[in-house]
Amino acid sequence: MGKRTITVHHVRAVLRGAERAGADTVPLLQAAQIPPLLLGDDRARVTSVQFARLFRALYRTTQDEFLGLSATRSRPGTFAMMCYAALACPDLGRATERGTAFYALFDGGPDLTLRRTGTEAVFTVHNPLHTDEDRFLTECMLIIWHRLCSWLTGRRLPLLWAEFGYPPPPHQDEYESLFGCPVRFGAARTAAGFDAHWLDAPLVRDEAALDALLRRAPFDLLTRREYGTTVAEQVRRSLARSLRTSPRLPTLTQTAARLAVSPATLRRRLDRENTSFQQLKDAVRRDAAIAGLTEGREPIAELAARLGFSEDTSFHRAFRRWTGTTPGAYRVAVHTYGTPRQRS
Structure with missing residues (x-):
């Protein structure tokens, strides 16, 4: 959940x-x-x-x-060797420099730089990567490097901003929660910034810990995004935690009290992050519904009740609005590798 x-x-x-x-x-x-x-x-x-x-x-x-x-x-094992090379460094700044230098040894490989600009450290992906038409690999590089830095130091390094050298994609609403910071499209580069003082942070991992990480990498790094660095992320985490124990999600007023702010302040801060309390509630329920239908076998009526829907029909309408299909059709499709049928 x-x-x-x-x-x-x-x-x-x-x-x-x-x-x-x-x-x-x-x-x-x-x-x-x-x-x-x-x-x-x-x-x-x-x-x-x-x-x-x-x-x-x-x-x-x-x-x-x-x-x-x-x-x-990039041959299997390349990322692992880069990690072993970086692990021998005393602090994050030198580890990142060694990692970017490692990839620079390969023709056509990632062209990455880390620059200290005043109080900020800026990590930039220079490659145009024309074959990466969806920019998935480009964005993965930013995400993996940031989360690897967090893992190496044993800290959650909050990003200050992220910007992308291309127009916003159709799923642009995903990016602030994905990167945990304000994002901008149509920039002159693809980069992310964090406070430069983190470059002096010592590395706290050893080879045994790295071996364990590499058994799950890189996907484990790609999915570690619960950093709570935005207000929306804090609200979402609070709602998801509540849903584990009760189908009745807290109100905006109750959530604001948990975050020690007024309801009006919480509403304004969410608005500045281009979301709302209702959108976050819907997203938490949507994700829990999809997970329940995909990974579990409980009857749809019970799943609907567990997610706080008073009637099956309300759940069906909401799920269709979220995904374009019904809960039953989605479950059948997933478990039979078929196609979700559109039902009226």
Whole structure:
């Protein structure tokens, strides 16, 4: 309960490299229990478990850490060797410099830099990566490097901002929660910034901890986004925690009290982050519903009641609005690798 779901845009994006190589992606989707025709609906979403299965299936198929999304292949083990090289450094700044220098050894590999500009440290992805038409690999580089830095120091390093050198995609609303900071599109570069004092933070991990991380990488790094660095993230976390114990979600007033602010202040801060309390409540219920239908077997009526819906019909209407299909059709599709049928 409370685990985020992933937009179908990312499912399409991660498949591009295998599709270009002529691989049959239907078996890969089926192995991940993702109905292939979900890809045709922009509202569709999958669980993190489904996406992880797909990611690993693609890794096995492509034998490429870039999943065929770059013109240059990255052999399995490259990321691990970079991590071992960085781990020997005394602090985060030198570890990041060593990591970017490591990838610079490969022709066509990631062109990454870390610059200290006043009080900020700015991590930039310079590659245009024309073969990465959905910018999935480009964004993964920012996300993985940031979260690897957090892991190495044992701290949650809050990003101050992230900006992207391309127009906003259809799923632009996902980005602030994905990066945990204000985002901007149409910038002159693709980069993210954090407080420069973190560059002096000592590394606290050893090789045994790195071995454990690498067994789950890179997907584990991609999905570690519960940093609570935005007000929306704090509200979402509070709502998800409440839903684990009660179908009745707290009101805006109750949530504001938990965060030690007034309801008006909470409403203004969420508005500045381009969201609202109702949108966050819907997202928490949506993700819990999709996870319940995909990973569980409880009757739909019981799932609806557990999520706080007083009537099955209300749950059906909400689920169709969220995903374009009904709860029953979605469950059948996932468990039979078929297609969600549109029901009236």
